[in-house]
Amino acid sequence: xxxxxxxxxxxxxxxxxxxxxxxxxxxxxxxxxxxxxxxxxxxxxxxxxxxxxxxxxxxxxxxxxxxxxxxxxxxxxxxxxxxxxxxxxxxxxxxxxxxxxxxxxxxxxxxxxxxxxxxxxxxxxxxxxxxxxxxxxxxxxxxxxxxxxxxxxxxxxxxxxxxxxxxxxxxxxxxxxxxxxxxxxxxxxxxxxxxxxxxxxxxxxxxxxxxxxxxxxxxxxxxxxxxxxxxxxxxxxxxxxxxxxxxxxxxxxxxxxxxxxxxxxxxxxxxxxxxxxxxxxxxxxxxxxxxxxxxxxxxxxxxxxxxxxxxxxxxxxxxxxxxxxxxxxxxxxxxxxxxxxxxxxxxxxxxxxxxxxxxxxxxxxxxxxxxxxxxxxxxxxxxxxxxx
Ligand SMILES: [Fe+2]
Numbered sequence: 467x468x469x470x471x472x473x474x475x476x477x478x479x480x481x482x483x484x485x486x487x488x489x490x491x492x493x494x495x496x497x498x499x500x501x502x503x504x505x506x507x508x509x510x511x512x513x514x515x516x517x518x519x520x521x522x523x524x525x526x527x528x529x530x531x532x533x534x535x536x537x538x539x540x541x542x543x544x545x546x547x548x549x550x551x552x553x554x555x556x557x558x559x560x561x562x563x564x565x566x567x568x569x570x571x572x573x574x575x576x577x578x579x580x581x582x583x584x585x586x587x588x589x590x591x592x593x594x595x596x597x598x599x600x601x602x603x604x605x606x607x608x609x610x611x612x613x614x615x616x617x618x619x620x621x622x623x624x625x626x627x628x629x630x631x632x633x634x635x636x637x638x639x640x641x642x643x644x645x646x647x648x649x650x651x652x653x654x655x656x657x658x659x660x661x662x663x664x665x666x667x668x669x670x671x672x673x674x675x676x677x678x679x680x681x682x683x684x685x686x687x688x689x690x691x692x693x694x695x696x697x698x699x700x701x702x703x704x705x706x707x708x709x710x711x712x713x714x715x716x717x718x719x720x721x722x723x724x725x726x727x728x729x730x731x732x733x734x735x736x737x738x739x740x741x742x743x744x745x746x747x748x749x750x751x752x753x754x755x756x757x758x759x760x761x762x763x764x765x766x767x768x769x770x771x772x773x774x775x776x777x778x779x780x781x782x783x784x785x786x787x788x789x790x791x792x793x794x795x796x797x798x799x800x801x802x803x804x805x806x807x808x809x810x811x812x813x814x815x816x817x818x819x820x821x822x823x824x825x826x827x828x829x830x831x832x833x834x835x836x837x838x839x840x841x842x843x844x845x846x847x848x849x850x851x852x853x854x
Contacts, residue, residue: 506554608634803828
């Protein structure tokens with residue numbers, strides 16, 4: 467998805483200048499987030515009607531695919547924005563049925579748009595990555611797509627896609643469908659995808675993305691100082707050269723509370739994608755739309771907004787704080803600017819993958835300040851009740 471309005475994207479997801487010529491594993495951006503779910507038909511309907519995505523392509527028994535359903539949905543600019551592919555088994559013997567039995571609803575593939583699949587795979591192989599699929603072409607009347615796949619954490623994979631010689635709606639085997647969003651558009655781009663990995667594995671995966679894919683560390687990390695006190699997780703962030711693709715990686719930490727990462731690892735049966743941050747130009751409208759459609763968000767205590775210390779930290783943002791408070795939207799601020807964010811409750815039946823909505827105003831962070839702020843705010847309330 468390269469032909470995007472670069473100005474709006476730059477703001478939405480915080481892009482930086484980058485020369486792909488001196489990149490051993492150049493990445494243009496996201497290609498698709500491929501989900502495996504228990505009911506692709508209903509899930510696709512949900513993303514169309516609730517999250518305001520357009521259905522653009524379909525694969526299934528009617529198109530000669532007797533194994534599974536695949537629904538391709540997009541949000542954001544034409545030829546850009548976000549592509550979700552929702553897949554679910556039709557044939558009980560489909561590998562997708564087994565994937566779903568093991569992991570529940572989740573992200574199986576974070577596919578990346580690359581200009582040179584073969585160069586990427588050669589570099590990945592030399593760096594010791596596990597190649598799941600060698601480079602190969604798929605062709606139909608719309609042209610040719612070149613693809614390969616490498617293994618990431620757990621059962622997650624990165625398919626590498628060069629669709630520069632292809633004009634179809636997704637991949638050969640998919641037929642165009644034109645069903646516009648059934649609800650209001652709520653997001654325009656994908657900001658980051660967070661991976662949860664096992665205790666002690668975070669640095670190993672940071673190293674993987676640096677070594678294999680040439681990603682670089684972003685400044686934000688949550689170390690033991692914050693982790694052990696408040697969040698029960700440790701986190702580092704790696705990003706592609708242009709910062710289009712950002713992967714925070716979490717591992718559990720021993721904290722005051724049972725680790726949310728441990729819970730994920732237990733119910734997902736291993737490492738996997740924990741949350742997808744959807745970039746929106748208007749988080750207030752997005753939250754109102756989603757909430758009206760029944761999407762549940764994590765609650766934020768009133769003290770988060772009323773506490774003078776926190777109020778000072780929030781500073782001046784584009785709307786009155788009362789508007790944020792009414793919706794439970796969080797603010798994080800750094801030297802470059804601020805961001806507004808909010809998290810949904812888990813998306814499926816298991817306490818695993820969920821969504822974040824994020825509206826950036828200069829900040830390149832991920833909301834680290836909210837870890838401490840939120841837990842401190844909760845503790846102040848606890849203390850008021852005499853329970854701390
Ligand atoms: Fe996030």
